[in-house]
Amino acid sequence: MPALRLDRPRRSALFMPASNPKALAKAREVDADVIILDLEDAVAPEQKEAAREAALRALYTGGFGHREVAVRVNGLDTEWGADDLEALARAGADALLVPKVSSPQDVLRYHEALSDAPSDLQLWAMIETAGSVLRLDAIASLARQTRLALWVIGPNDLARELRARPDAGRTFLQPFLSLAVAAARAHGLSILDGVCNEFKDMDIFRKEAEQGLMFGFDGKTLIHPAQIAPCNEVFSPSPVELEWAGRVIEAFAQPEHAGKGAIKLDGRMVELLHRDQAQSLLALARRIAARG
Known part of the structure; x- marks a missing residue:
């Protein structure tokens, strides 16, 4: 299929x-x-x-x-x-x-x-x-x-x-x-x-x-x-959403957060599911940009 x-x-x-x-x-x-x-x-x-x-x-x-x-x-x-x-x-x-x-x-x-x-x-x-x-x-x-x-x-x-x-x-x-x-x-x-x-x-x-x-x-x-x-x-990610998505991904990539399922960011608890959502949001933004 x-x-x-x-x-x-x-x-x-x-x-x-x-x-x-x-x-x-x-x-x-x-x-x-x-x-x-x-x-x-x-x-x-x-x-x-x-x-x-x-x-x-x-x-x-x-x-x-x-x-x-x-x-x-x-x-x-x-x-x-x-x-x-x-x-x-x-x-x-x-x-x-x-x-x-x-x-x-x-x-x-x-x-x-x-x-x-x-x-x-x-x-x-x-x-x-x-x-x-x-x-x-x-x-x-x-x-x-x-x-x-x-x-x-x-x-x-x-x-x-x-x-x-x-x-x-x-x-x-x-x-x-x-x-x-x-x-x-x-x-x-x-x-x-x-x-x-x-x-x-x-x-x-x-x-x-x-x-x-x-x-x-x-x-x-x-x-x-x-x-x-x-x-x-x-239906396009907003600049605010993209900025937040980038920060979530960057935070999880820090060495001190390796292997963690949840971390604190700006006084909020974010989990791996939020990282996955952030990656999906950035991927959508890239697809829209590539469409030209």
């Missing part, structure tokens, strides 16, 4: 409708870490086949630079899903994002459908159904035996299925977000927070992105280019 692309930051993942030529052109210019060419929710039924062809042309043309490129296909339970998978499996995308995964059997169906695809093609899954809420661990466990490499939370579809009434703090989602992150981490999956429908008030967007960071997400999916800059800022 393909290894997780941990060398590439995934702070911001912008959905762009493959049916929109201007959006496809813009995708090569924006500062998002990930571009998701959308064949599903953003495309009307009568435009599905044309959008697939447009996505194929975009992938074959290339020019996305540092950006990781995924395609959100239509589900296998639709009339377009099987053709999407067959056409796009060898088109050069980094990943295919599949919608409305509710059970381990769903993941296995997609994995089997991609059996002849290149070995480095990843399977990403939208976690956005009531069924998925009850089967998070079982679904995530398939990362060890399939192409499954990343989850994307779908808050709008989930709210619809649950008949929830979303508020600014995403109160109805919070238990689910915590459990989803826990399941993803337990099985080595990357995980992206869902979209924020607000793309004009960046204060609202930033608060939601900061909440996602607090829960432990790797990044956030976006619906508008205006959301990219604040999203990248939120």
